[in-house]
Amino acid sequence: AMVVLVLVGAAPSIGIAWFTKLLFDEVGRGRAASPSTATWYAVAIAGLAALAAIANRLSGYVTAVLQQAITIAADARLYRKLNSFLGLGPFEQPALRDRLALAQQAADQAPYAVVLFVVNVAQNVVTIGGFAAILASLWPPAGLLLLAVAGPEFLIQLRLSRRAARAVEDSAGLFRARLLFQTVLTDLRAAREVRLFQLGRFFHDRLTGAVRAAGRIELDAARHATLVQGGWALAGSAVTLVATVVAVGAAVRGRLSLGDLTLVLAAFGAAQGGLAGIAGQLGEVGAALRLFRHYVAVLDSPADLVDGTRTTPPLRTGIRFEDVWFRYDEGGPWVLRGLDLTIPAGQAVGLVGLNGAGKSTLVKLLCRFYDPDRGRITWDGVDLRELRVETVRRRMGAVFQDFMCYDLTAAENVGIGRLPHTSEQVEQAAARAEIHDRLRALPHGYATLLSRTFAGQDGEPGVALSGGQWQRVALARSLMRADADLLVLDEPSSGLDADAETRVHASLARLRQGRTGLLISHRLSTLRDARRIVVLDAGRVVESGTHDELMTADGEYARLFRLQADGYQLAAS
Numbered sequence: 186a187m188v189v190l191v192l193v194g195a196a197p198s199i200g201i202a203w204f205t206k207l208l209f210d211e212v213g214r215g216r217a218a219s220p221s222t223a224t225w226y227a228v229a230i231a232g233l234a235a236l237a238a239i240a241n242r243l244s245g246y247v248t249a250v251l252q253q254a255i256t257i258a259a260d261a262r263l264y265r266k267l268n269s270f271l272g273l274g275p276f277e278q279p280a281l282r283d284r285l286a287l288a289q290q291a292a293d294q295a296p297y298a299v300v301l302f303v304v305n306v307a308q309n310v311v312t313i314g315g316f317a318a319i320l321a322s323l324w325p326p327a328g329l330l331l332l333a334v335a336g337p338e339f340l341i342q343l344r345l346s347r348r349a350a351r352a353v354e355d356s357a358g359l360f361r362a363r364l365l366f367q368t369v370l371t372d373l374r375a376a377r378e379v380r381l382f383q384l385g386r387f388f389h390d391r392l393t394g395a396v397r398a399a400g401r402i403e404l405d406a407a408r409h410a411t412l413v414q415g416g417w418a419l420a421g422s423a424v425t426l427v428a429t430v431v432a433v434g435a436a437v438r439g440r441l442s443l444g445d446l447t448l449v450l451a452a453f454g455a456a457q458g459g460l461a462g463i464a465g466q467l468g469e470v471g472a473a474l475r476l477f478r479h480y481v482a483v484l485d486s487p488a489d490l491v492d493g494t495r496t497t498p499p500l501r502t503g504i505r506f507e508d509v510w511f512r513y514d515e516g517g518p519w520v521l522r523g524l525d526l527t528i529p530a531g532q533a534v535g536l537v538g539l540n541g542a543g544k545s546t547l548v549k550l551l552c553r554f555y556d557p558d559r560g561r562i563t564w565d566g567v568d569l570r571e572l573r574v575e576t577v578r579r580r581m582g583a584v585f586q587d588f589m590c591y592d593l594t595a596a597e598n599v600g601i602g603r604l605p606h607t608s609e610q611v612e613q614a615a616a617r618a619e620i621h622d623r624l625r626a627l628p629h630g631y632a633t634l635l636s637r638t639f640a641g642q643d644g645e646p647g648v649a650l651s652g653g654q655w656q657r658v659a660l661a662r663s664l665m666r667a668d669a670d671l672l673v674l675d676e677p678s679s680g681l682d683a684d685a686e687t688r689v690h691a692s693l694a695r696l697r698q699g700r701t702g703l704l705i706s707h708r709l710s711t712l713r714d715a716r717r718i719v720v721l722d723a724g725r726v727v728e729s730g731t732h733d734e735l736m737t738a739d740g741e742y743a744r745l746f747r748l749q750a751d752g753y754q755l756a757a758s
């Protein structure tokens with residue numbers, strides 16, 4: 186539709202030029218001129234102009250439809266690819282993050298630029314072809330003059346497009362930094378510290394620095410392009426001047442009529458404009474296609490983790506870490522160093538260790554966000570890598586230390602722990618996490634949006650929960666999978682008040698009865714009733730046993746436990 190409309194919009198300009206010539210020639214006959222013929226020519230010109238205008242408007246609309254369809258299709262492929270990454274590794278690579286930003290930009294621009302280029306070329310071919318035919322009949326050398334300017338201009342635009350694309354690539358990291366600082370300056374959670382520590386100026390300077398540095402790179406490219414294009418525009422004007430002088434000379438000598446002269450000048454200008462238009466579009470499409478390589482590279486990037494083929498069965502015997510070694514970066518420090526650990530089916534294991542001991546890393550490996558560099562993790566004796574990731578994760582419920590607070594309703598914030606679900610399941614999970622009463626009492630109950638982002642819009646009250654309440658919502662989310670084979674709780678109660686903590690732990694203890702669980706907490710009292718407590722130090726298990734056994738052994742656990750207990754006693758005395 187777009188091509189047809191563009192062609193319909195382009196063709197009239199040739200007709201308009203031709204009828205203008207006829208009109209001028211008619212008028213030039215002086216007294217012999219026929220007013221009715223001249224009027225018909227004028228009507229034809231107006232009719233053609235109207236046709237072109239309508240076609241142009243329609244093609245503008247069709248272009249918008251096309252652009253939208255392209256954006257949706259290109260984004261869909263990109264996000265499908267992102268979702269296909271099974272682990273977290275790709276999201277931690279700065280190069281991939283930059284590449285993603287470029288890919289997104291290219292995905293929106295390149296296909297559209299190509300379509301626009303093709304349509305424009307089609308349009309210009311009609312215009313240039315028509316005018317070239319007119320010029321050839323009236324003044325043959327004009328074609329050669331046009332080509333002499335257009336040929337090099339195409340090459341120049343292609344070179345400029347390469348440089349423009351390189352500038353965008355070079356400034357991608359700076360744009361990432363800009364986004365980061367923008368978020369810090371506008372994010373509600375960051376706003377407190379930014380104000381208290383008076384960091385506004387500090388982050389604004391960093392933001393400006395990143396914007397300036399990115400701007401310098403792009404301006405360098407733009408300045409170069411302006412100089413080259415400006416020089417070439419001068420050459421084009423010189424050629425136009427030559428053509429005008431020669432055509433006027435021919436008219437003066439009587440070889441061209443006044444109408445012919447108007448037509449030649451109009452045709453020459455239009456053809457030159459058309460060629461320059463194609464050259465300009467060529468530059469844009471060239472830059473867009475160069476950036477499009479990033480989109481293709483993201484889509485073609487290999488899987489980060491190789492998925493297994495076996496379906497994960499219900500856990501019967503247990504999960505084992507066997508001599509597991511892991512580090513986040515090749516050449517970086519080992520985070521887990523020959524870790525051996527068994528989580529027997531049906532039992533709760535408590536995990537203790539100082540900051541940085543590797544507890545959360547262990548959980549990430551258990552969820553198969555990464556694979557061990559050495560050793561293996563087994564589910565009932567089967568290497569986790571042989572199992573289909575989706576089926577492993579479906580058997581797990583987890584609360585992470587840095588859980589998410591989604592801008593969704595209360596019901597959704599809990600319910601997305603298991604899709605699809607019923608509202609009874611949501612309320613049951615919330616009750617287990619001791620947050621049901623609070624959510625029910627919200628202005629719209631469970632349908633209340635837990636976000637200040639839309640407060641005041643469409644009657645949204647914009648409720649903000651407290652930190653501990655959010656933690657209970659996150660816990661409820663993980664409890665949506667109450668029948669999960671394995672429940673992983675990484676610091677599930679760090680933000681809870683003493684009352685809530687006791688109730689949540691009693692509820693969790695009931696829920697854990699006969700279930701497999703891994704519980705991480707710095708509050709050692711919450712782990713006391715775990716069947717076995719494992720102490721992690723620098724990526725290795727250094728102690729394990731029941732609370733009483735570990736206290737008798739008088740090692741690291743006993744030291745930490747006494748420190749905390751002394752703290753409470755001191756406070757009480």
Ligand SMILES: Nc1ncnc2c1ncn2[C@@H]1O[C@H](COP(=O)(O)OP(=O)(O)OP(=O)(O)O)[C@@H](O)[C@H]1O
Pocket residue numbers: 277513514520538539540541542543544545546547586
């Ligand atoms: N994504 C990451 N990339 C690189 N290093 C990481 C990453 N995540 C954690 N580390 C490093 O791995 C080590 C162990 O971190 P981990 O989060 O597993 O400790 P933890 O025992 O859970 O600590 P905490 O008690 O503070 O939660 C730390 O030294 C940390 O710097």
